[in-house]
Amino acid sequence: MSDHTRRLPIVSHGGEPVDRAARSGGDEARDAARDEDRQLEQSAAPLGDPGGTEHPDRREFFGIAGASLALAGLAGCGRGPLRDDIEPYVHEPEDVVPGRASSYATSVPAGAAETGVLVTTHMARPTKIEGNELHPASDGATDAVTQAILLSLYDPDRSATLFRDGGATTWRRVLADMRAALARHEADGTGLRLLTGAVPSPSIAETYDRFLGRFPGSMWHAHDPLAPTRARAGIEQAFGTIGDLHYRLDEARVVAAFDSDFLMEGAGAVRYARDFAQGRRRGAADMLRLYAAEPMPTVTGSVADHRLPLRSGDVGRTMLALAAELGVARSGPGDETEREASWVRALARDLEDSPGRSLVAVGERQPVSVHALAMAINDHLQNVGRTLIITEPVDESAGAGTLSELAADIEAGDVQTLLIAGTNPVATAPADLAIGDRIEAVDVSFHLGLYRDETARRCRYHVPEAHPLERWGDGRAFDGTLSLRQPVIRPIDGGRSPLDVVAALTPDAVDVAGEGPGADRERLRAYWRGHPAFAADFDATWRRTLHDGVVPASALPPMSVTLRDDALSGSRGELEGARQQGGDEGDLELAFALHPRVLDGRYANNEWLQELPTPITNLTWDNPAMVGPTTAERLGIRSGDEVRIRSGQAEVLAPAWVIPGHAEGAMTLHLGYGRELGRVAEGRGFSAEALRSSEALWRAAGQAQATGRTWTIASTQHHHQMEGRDLIREASAEAYERDAEIFARPIPDLSLYPDWEYPAEKWAMVIDLNSCIGCGACMVACQAENNIPVVGKEEVVNAREMHWIRVDTYYTGDDDDPEFRHQPVPCMHCERAPCELVCPVQATVHSTDGLNDMVYNRCVGTRYCSNNCPYKVRRFNFFDYARRDEAHLDPGRNPEVTVRTRGVMEKCTYCVQRISLARIEAKNEQRPIRDGEVVTACQQVCPADAIVFGDGNDPDARVTEVRQSPRNYGLLEELNTRPRTTYLAKLTNPGPERGSGR
């Protein structure tokens, strides 16, 4: 094999595949050692029967001749670095059946913790990530980011080269240099620092501890924008103990979110969304009610029953008013507006009615004092230990030093050697730390990371890191539950894990030396040998844990805490003083926030996430500065206008975007853009880091001024008004219980054509608008499952995005204070489909089981079907969007789904490949397809469990039951299209005090 071609390595790890049909447990486990180092043979196997005749017979001759021709053709197809040769097995692997997918349980990062997933692989190529039902953070679902981790695995911009002083080098050279550098710290390690992101992995934490232990005086610093450091500090201030918190929304009836997007942000978001949706499905008497106060409309705020647009700086004061109302504080700030006061009063009454079943949640962006106050309120409401659980820190770096301390130490000349792993401070730290220059000032700086990112460029040494799907490991979930990571593919770019690197740097500090995934596995096993959960029969437990992906009952136990008497002392001034900041007419409050898709920018090079429309605003590929309509008018700016944003001495240029419901006098700046990770991230959006300071990490005062220039912003939804159309039906839960027919409308039923008959199945989907939170996970899951191409910003601007399911968001009510309604729209699979009628070549046809099929290879691309689709769910390949010439995309594609060529229409198929798979299995077993056997990708991923799919002909199917609900209705059913996808009307749950209106 020549140097420029690289074979995609097959999995070889002693991993444990999951039996998809029945996750039957330990007996399915394979002998780990036998799997080790299984590889595709590189030489071709001999043709013909090895024991047969010496000369090929005629048939065989033509076989060989044909094969040679075919191979000659294939050889001509070699393209790019990820060339995939087709070669036969010498020894057929036992558990790899060509054409059949296998799943492996593993875990991937979620916020500052881990979540359990199942990775689907086809012929050892990971093609899809699903949630792990056994894992509490997942419960079978994932969020959008977790789905997209798959694409980052195949990212061609991932680092594949070691660097030394800006030039390529070898591992041996780096190792020699680093060992020499470390040798200086043998006696006195004070000049040696380790800087990491959050470390939810116990084994890595232990390895780091041992490593640092070798060098007395050395220190560990942590910097992770996703880590809940302020919540942690708030807990410490309130209870005097270091810990992390998580919520039990399944126990809650009244929830108040203060600048907290708990349904989207943080390690527990998926689980919270699930529990939240469950709480919304209870009857009116016990239905969960959500209050939200926030500057920028978020997913959480958008599904709140009572949302209060509030500047970030006013959140603390409003909470103080709430505390006064509840008797937690002596008095409130006393200057809240009528709107704020009534919101607070209603919330207070509601919270008091549900002691122990309520929750006051605070977002990470709020200062420590607000977190502490929230703890006090929760404590007062007896929520601590019930709906709000405090545990030992999930993140093992919780006790580590801060980045500011590190910066100060470097400035003081105390640091000679700096090792950085899994964090990118140069891009994500506030500008005043000037961390990039300081890293350059260190003698020896070493960086281990997935990308040669901004930090890597400032370091003397850079070593590519293995992707989470490429390596062994372990980690804790938001509630402390332990899971194991097993690689599902060998490192594509030869990346290394932190365990591997530490072992190589200090072989004497670790139990198992050696390099590569095999050694990592032994290190991990060595670590877990000592763990009580593995005490009984280590090998069996190990196999079962790998198979299940989760260590049973390993959640961290709740800590019992008591509120300190002086929990709130000293913070009152801070809470009240906030309003002064940015209070002047000319001043704006600049609130910083993680981007809902690319977070702090770590996923900025991920096309799926870049093109995934943001919740509420439906923007892609950019991070415009968000302002409310009144403020925008005051500033004289419109969506797309460029503004010069100043704070102190710093200024940035950014596009602005007007969003109704944004707190006035404030501007939200999303982080994560203006990055230099790779070709996708490069040149996208702007970086707001320059405006941040380590003092005011999430909030600053500033001014914004239009420059007169405009940016082109790619939005996938331009019109957010429903125009009085009956698209989303809703009523209060109470009204619905009084009159179940409240959602019924007359439907016409006339047709020239006879009705279809469905002798076998009649597939149907129901989307519960009451559960949907509008997060958009379904869109990426669909993209991954169905090989949906990314079209790029310019094509989104041209209205040519390809998502088969989209999430529409409508604004209802007042522009300054609207409510938000989400509606996922996949293909409706109409029984009287307008598209089928107009296709001139029968490329879209009705199947016997009720699908509206797209026959790609028959489509000539008249696009008439799209024009005639009232739902506009059809997507057209105006160009060769699939980029079939880019080899790096190939291994991640789902082989069950056609990659569409240019000029062809496509749309949601109800995951017909999954239906086919289930049908084949059912046929083999001579039984009908069971309810729940076919799960569409959007249904499977949905954190809110809002999608039900099944056979409408099966009287016992869940979908049949749900379709009989009085809330069931068809979108635009007055057109007589008879949509097969239907919706369950949304129920609202306004509080008793303000039952009428808002």
Next chain:
Amino acid sequence: MARPDENEPPVIEPGHGDASVTDAIGSIPLSKAPKSWLIGFAIGFALLMLLIVSVIYLFSVGVGIWGIQVPVAWGFAIIAFVFWIGIGHAGTLISAILLLMYQPWRTSISRFTEAMTLFAIAAASLFPVLHLGRPWLFYWLIPYPSAIGAWPQFRSPLVWDVFAITTYATLSLVFWYIGLVPDLASMRDRAKRPLAKIAYGVMALGWRGSARHWHRYQVAYVILAALAAPLVVSVHSVVSFDFAVAIVPGWHSTIFPPYFVAGAIFSGFAMVLILVIPIRRIYKLKAFITDHHLDNSAKILLVTGLIVSYGYFSEAFYAWYSADEYHRYMMYNRAFGDYAPYFWALIAFNFLAPQVFWFRRYRRHVPTLFAVSLLVLLGMWYERFVIVVQSLHRDYMPSAWRFYDATFWDWTTLLGSFGLFFTLLFVFVRLLPMVSIAEMRELAHHEREGGHS
């Protein structure tokens, strides 16, 4: 035959005999081309080259080079298709229906307008193929016994289009050619250069001008005219089904077939005037194409313009009367939305401008005729733009509403189609007698003999 009243200008200037007619018309292809022909041909040919470049680029990367998107998945290509098909209708109307109705004034312009019809169909029929996502598979719309047993989907109006357009093109070609045969024989006889002799001779199909020839010729011509007559109504009706059958507000309307047919004739006559006015001047054919022709064409413009305007009115009325919120919004948006300027422009050009033709003075005032014809042509293009784009850009789901913008390549393809049209037209003018010599001689004969028909 109805006698023209005293105020009517004659359909042929008096004083022409058989020989003078043949000289005046037949000498044009046989003599040197005037400079204005060269200039016109050069421009048309340059635009044709632009079309070829655009199409090569289109085929290499895909229809994404145009402004089309979702929801506006049809754009300039379909607009141009409807536009060009409409242009063709005037020719068929003149040559078939007016022939059957014994309107002698049609004689001098029928050949030319038939040619115009053919070339308009040529330009139009490009677009249904060009606009396909995979144009190389266009033949899948044609019913043929394929090995996989796949047939077109006959409920789709696009399949009906295939039949309508191919029938129209075939019949128009045959009709035009049959009409040419006697003249080709005249050309053969007059041509001096051997190549021209042979070429005209082959095309003349051995015409010797015998009484039997004339008899067969006239029978065939009338039969073909009878066959072509319904096409005037049917072709654009079928084209209108592309829209009327669909569910899109602004398309789904029963008024569409008559409204489209009237619109087609309307725009066709505008095009006839735009072409005839300069040509009769350049080639000094005022003797044959007289003010009488202009007057009649203007009257047709006025009538069809009023029918089209009635269509506009009835669309608005039924949007309101249907009480259908989607149709009502469509109409409101048409008049006051993003594309309102196009709508008001088409009202001004198609409804208001032809009103001047109530006055005879303007019907014979050449500059007015020319200007109004240009406005009508533009207005009819706007009309198709509004129907195609405005209806689609805001239909049922407000979340999917988008704005459509044409791209550079949209414009080049549109201009290029004019290039094709004009190149063909200039070649025709150069090589063939643009007025029917035989029929003009017959007409001149009638004029001299006091007309017994």
